[in-house]
Amino acid sequence: MSKERARRRAEREAEKARLAEERARREAKTARRRELRGRITAVLPKPVRVARQGGVLARRRRAQNAAMLVLFLLVQVIAWLTLDMMARLAVLGLSILIVPVLVTVLFDRRS
Structure with missing residues (x-):
């Protein structure tokens, strides 16, 4: 019984580690994309928004x-x-x- 519990716990921990690794990979990719976008938008001129009157x-x-x-x-x-x-x-x-x-x-x- 104890070996079965230990095996299930090991499976849960392995699954949890796999999900954490996947999440970390996604967050790293998102951070790289955000950083690249920030570098690109820093070079581009800021858009000028002209408000139209709506009366x-x-x-x-x-x-x-x-x-x-x-x-x-x-x-x-x-x-x-x-x-x-x-x-x-x-x-x-x-x-x-x-x-x-x-x-x-x-x-x-x-x-």
């Missing part, structure tokens, strides 16, 4: 800007698909001049 007016302004951009791009695509080179450049120049006027007239931005 109703800010959302409306972003939607208006997106609408003007889509309109501008649509006009340019149509011009580039249908007109010759001089007319394309003329449409581009006029679009660049007219977009601020349209923004002011359509969206009533007085600032």
Whole structure:
């Protein structure tokens, strides 16, 4: 009976030692990975986080800007698909001049 208990205890201790060794290996690997990541991120520039305003007016302004951009791009695509080179450049120049006027007239931005 005593030999059986000693054998089971030895098996438990061997299993415990194996698990401890496995855990130590995992922790060493994690530590190496963390140290490597730290060395790499120390060299890279820190990202600059720009906070966007999230109010109703800010959302409306972003939607208006997106609408003007889509309109501008649509006009340019149509011009580039249908007109010759001089007319394309003329449409581009006029679009660049007219977009601020349209923004002011359509969206009533007085600032």
